[in-house]
Amino acid sequence: MPTTSVFTGWPTDAVVFLREIAADNTAEFWTAQRHRYDAGVRPPTVALAGALTAEFGPVRVLRPHRNRRFHPTVPPYRTDTGGVARTAGGTERSFVLSAAGLAVTVGRFAFAGAALRRYREAVAGPAGEQLVAALVRAEEAGLWLDPAPAQAAVPRGCPRDHPRAQLLARRALRIGAAWPAGPWLSTHEPLARVAGAWRAATPVVEWLDTEVPADG
Known part of the structure; x- marks a missing residue:
């Protein structure tokens, strides 16, 4: 995603704004305070996404409004900001x-149907050892x-004492890290932490893209 600014961190008010909209998630608050989002929340997020694009590909910035078409009871406005990059796999x-x-979070949020079968077959076979090594x-x-x-137990057909029983029972595979808010968010440090975590997750990303490609 192209950007015209350099990421230098989020201003202190960005976290304050996100805390306040979580407490008052209404159109009235959004209308009155949107200038704070436009000034201190979105621009740094777009800049961070742009800084990550060269190495990780296009990063889509999350919109502030929630899609309530299928979830009409969720709050209308996001109480966070961020970006998502998706690999070809x-x-x-x-x-x-x-x-x-x-x-930061890296992985697949859900396996279903053919993808779930491919995942379990890969974990049960020799490729499962590669996944364990990547997770380590x-x-x-x-x-x-x-x-x-x-699920409560390993899939049907797999022995309960399978060495990778816990991985076989999963319906999603995600890894991540989290850091509490602090003055460091207003520096270049968030870029270093996000990029570092995404790089560290590369072996898991490569395993998923190879063994459970989304279009496979």
């Missing part, structure tokens, strides 16, 4: 700033494995 890398701090490397770099939805 369908794996997502994201960064999200909220009142709590900055977080990610953990050593400070990334945690998200406790994504899993």
Whole structure:
């Protein structure tokens, strides 16, 4: 995503604004305070997305309005900001700033149908050992494995004592990291942390794109 500015951090008011819109998620608040979003929330987010694009590909910046077409009960405005990059194989890398701090997530948010079958076949076979190694490397770099939805037991046909039973039972695979809000958000540091985490997740990204391509 092209950008005309250099990322130098979010101003302190960005986190304050996100905290306030979480407490007052109304059209009245948004209309009265949108100038703060336009000045201090979106521009740095766009700049960070632009700084990541050369290495990771286009990064889509999240819109402030929620799509309520299928979820009419959710709040109308996002209480965070961030961006998402998607590989050709369908794996997502994201960064999200909220009142709590900055977080990154990398992986697949859900396996279903053919993708779930491909994932389980890969984990059960020799490629599963490669995934374990990739996850170990990610953990050593400070990334945690998200406790994504899993069924109560390993899939039918797999022994319960399979060495990768916990991975087989998963219906999603995501890794990530999070850092609490602080003055560092107003510096260049967020760019270094996001890029560093995304790089550390590369072995997992490559495994997913190879073994469970989204268009496969």
